[in-house]
Amino acid sequence: MFRGLTSLLGLGESTASSVARGGLGPVLKGVEGVEKAVAQVESEGGQVLGREITVETSAGRARVDLVYKDASGNLVLGEAKNGPTAALNPNQQRVFQALSNEGGRLVGGNARNAGLPATIGPGDVRIFKY
8 A cells, every 4th residue: 555655656665664654744744855955956066866875884774865966076975854853863873973984885776776886985974954
């Protein structure tokens, strides 16, 4: 049921589990935040290369909302948080801190399909807060 609904709305397979856990409202709010981040990146002269990219570090794995090249050509990982209470979860905090300190790997089909390099960093994840 959820997979069909999320596909119908153009949300993709990976959001089906989010719909099952918290309802459709938070998923749509998250999608709205990502779309705002994409618009902001493009307004700054950046180019989005991929979405929902899995990052692997010594602290574990997390998925960032987008990977883009900024106007200077730098590769940047971005995570959108939409709403006054939206925050990084504990896993994201651990993985993003490890990424900042030691770098990580971009893994999975979304990273491959976007033509992203296998390794990245060290560097910070840009948090888009709306």
